[in-house]
Amino acid sequence: MPALRDLGVVSLAIPADPNHVHILRGVAASVAARLPMSLDDVDDLRLAVDEAAARLLQLPGGRRLSIEIAASTDGLEVTIETDAQAERWPGPDVKATLPWKILAALGDHVAFERREGTAMIRFRKRVTSFEVRV
């Protein structure tokens, strides 16, 4: 295995509006395309960004939706974040909700978190394209 190499961080913020989510999908796919990531993985990444963004947009009061993608030769670490009101989010049963299950199938290390004034969903997408599937 070649040594892990850091390929930098791409970040972008958009208005918290479903009509702009495609921009985040596109950015994620563009960054992924720089890695030897398979088409399947790139498509999964798009679906995951869509799912995470949609979940965060449902929280009330958000004005901004941002994405941060940390790329390395190992894969991508994606954080999607909004400044919405989310006192009771995520609930204790979050792992049994549909968005979680969908994201867990599309990526690894899924985390739903709330910090001071922001709600975020994080996941990883590893480079798997060169493992030959039999």
Added chain:
Amino acid sequence: MNVRRLPLDEVEERELFGRLPDDEARAELVRRFLPLAEYLARRFNGRGESADDLVQVASLGLLNAIDRFDTGRDVQFSTYAAVTILGELKRHFRDKGWSVRVPRRLQELGLRINSTLPTLYQELRRSPTIDEIAERVGVSGEDVLEAMDASQAYSTTSLDTAASEDGAAPVDLLGEDDPSIAVLEEWAAVAPVVRRLPQRERTVLYLRFFRGLTQSEIAEEIGVSQMHVSRILAQTLRAIRDAVGPGDVVLPDLEDDLTD
């Protein structure tokens, strides 16, 4: 009422229609009239949709025709089916607004990529990377991404259209058992729309989220293009989201061993 002599095929057809909603009778009707659907689908070639996708749409028209045909009327099924299938194909183009919104260059590139993918997949024995696709097709990686995006640019279907517009492929009807229904019940409990999804959509959900197959593997399994699988997943997840609405609903704890 005058009794006219029916040719043998027509007699058999009536018998088959009489047995509906029997699955076998339905599958037999699909088998008999699939060539008609394929023939009509070919008339729409060159409008920016892959031949596979067109046949899928035409097959849906055929299924609708089978379900709606009234044997009491003095119309031959083939006539009725042709009208229904053509209607479905036309509606497909109109609803998707495909030829309007997506520039011709991207439509064509999308088709070229789509037709390259199976070969690449066979050669590499894995899903190709964007760069590999770009190299094979002879364009830049950016172009590939743009075309992939465009192929997803179908209007987002609403819940009801997701359930009624995009029907099951004939191949699904012929399948013997469908484990997806039991397994997806977990999801259906919080998103009843899952129960109303067409068979093919349910199968794709099941294979991706419960069996963990990749999009390319699903494409091979159900006999459509990878891009089509990608589109089905995006639209179905969207339909489910719209149906569930805001807020997290906790899934019921069903038997986990169903999923393995």
